[in-house]
Amino acid sequence: MNDLDEHFNTNVLSVHNTTRAFLPLLEKGSLKKVVNVSTTLGSIAMAGFFAQTPCPAYKISKSMLNMLTVQYSLEYGPKGFTIFAISPGWLRTDLGGEAAVEQGAKATAEKIMGAGKDQNGQFLNIFIEGIGHYDGSNPPW
Numbered sequence: 001m002n003d004l005d006e007h008f009n010t011n012v013l014s015v016h017n018t019t020r021a022f023l024p025l026l027e028k029g030s031l032k033k034v035v036n037v038s039t040t041l042g043s044i045a046m047a048g049f050f051a052q053t054p055c056p057a058y059k060i061s062k063s064m065l066n067m068l069t070v071q072y073s074l075e076y077g078p079k080g081f082t083i084f085a086i087s088p089g090w091l092r093t094d095l096g097g098e099a100a101v102e103q104g105a106k107a108t109a110e111k112i113m114g115a116g117k118d119q120n121g122q123f124l125n126i127f128i129e130g131i132g133h134y135d136g137s138n139p140p141w
């Protein structure tokens, strides 16, 4: 937990500041979409399931990111924006490591591009054919 302030700065405050800076530009455009990359590790409902994953500061910050996303979606949804959080699955990156799924980035991009107004304020999950828990259904908050 010693790194909670760093996680808060990166995953919550920086997202807030970046969003705030870009909103006036997005308002002038036609694709008013803001996507916050979250994780099911930030799901309060799934906290028990992930109890053995030892990164509490990361989990707390992503849970806060989810709420930040909802607050922005409530304010800007009626103004034509689509703002949502997405769980990109377990991806093969520096963070995810070698054992993660290979198709995750493509599935995440497809989900983001396919999302529309109905997804405003939601927590989306990727769809990868044949991998049960990546069935595209929204994770619980």
Ligand SMILES: NC(=O)c1ccc[n+]([C@@H]2O[C@H](COP(=O)([O-])OP(=O)(O)OC[C@H]3O[C@@H](n4cnc5c(N)ncnc54)[C@H](OP(=O)(O)O)[C@@H]3O)[C@@H](O)[C@H]2O)c1
Residues within 6 Å of the ligand: 010, 037, 038, 039, 040, 087, 088, 089, 090, 091, 092, 093, 094, 095, 096, 097, 100
């Ligand atoms: N990989 C997964 O399995 C997985 C699962 C769920 C969610 N996610 C989410 O997906 C997103 C991308 O993660 P990733 O897997 O691509 O991780 P990654 O390979 O570790 O990359 C993280 C990126 O964030 C940048 N970054 C970290 N701290 C920063 C800071 N304080 N200011 C500016 N940039 C900073 C890093 O920049 P530098 O390269 O300059 O260090 C790097 O480009 C994250 O939001 C993560 O929570 C990933």
